Structure formats: structure tokens, C-alpha cells
Amino acid sequence: GIFERATELGPVFEDILHDFASHDKVIDVRNIGMMGAIELAPRDGSPGARGLEIHKKCFWDENLIVRNGMDTLQFSPFLNSNVDEMQQSFEAVRRVIDSVD
Helix, strand or coil: CHHHHHHHHHHHHHHHHHHHHHCCCEEEEEEECCEEEEEECCECCECCHHHHHHHHHHHHHHCCCCEEECCEEEECCCCCCCHHHHHHHHHHHHHHHHHCC
């Protein structure tokens, strides 16, 4: 039932992810099913620096692995995740985004 579970979680993941669209450091949010991305506004003269800093802070401060490609944070939660886990993970991501300049 893993694929059925992922189908159920897709809309929840989308809602949680797209909640970042109004953040002042975010320029785009996109997803397809259980894969998504948050594109951050680059720092002037330092493209990729904000994304790398967030990647490191998520790992070291929040014990959370987040992939990044330059200033784009990339997500693909486990297909057997639950809503509480996803909410806690993205709350951590928000704390980190809020903490960087």
C-alpha cells in the first residue's frame, strides 16, 4: 500500500510546501506529487550561498537532510512518511530559512 499512501500524502505535502510561497526569501515553490522544491532568492553577488548555508544549518542544527542545488532546496519525503513528520520537518526548514540573511 506504499503507493496508495504516497497518493494520499501528495496533497498534504503540496499544501505544506506551498505555504513557503509567501516567505520573503522565497521566489518560487513547485512540486509534482511527492517531489518539490523551494527556490530561494540568491544573495547579491553570491548565488548559491544562501541555499548552501540552509543545507548545512538543517543538517547541523535540525538533524535534517535537505538537498540543495544552488539556491533551490529539493524535497522528496519518504513515501511512508506521516503528516506529523512532514509538518515537523518543514517547521525546521522554516526556522532555518528565517535564521539566515
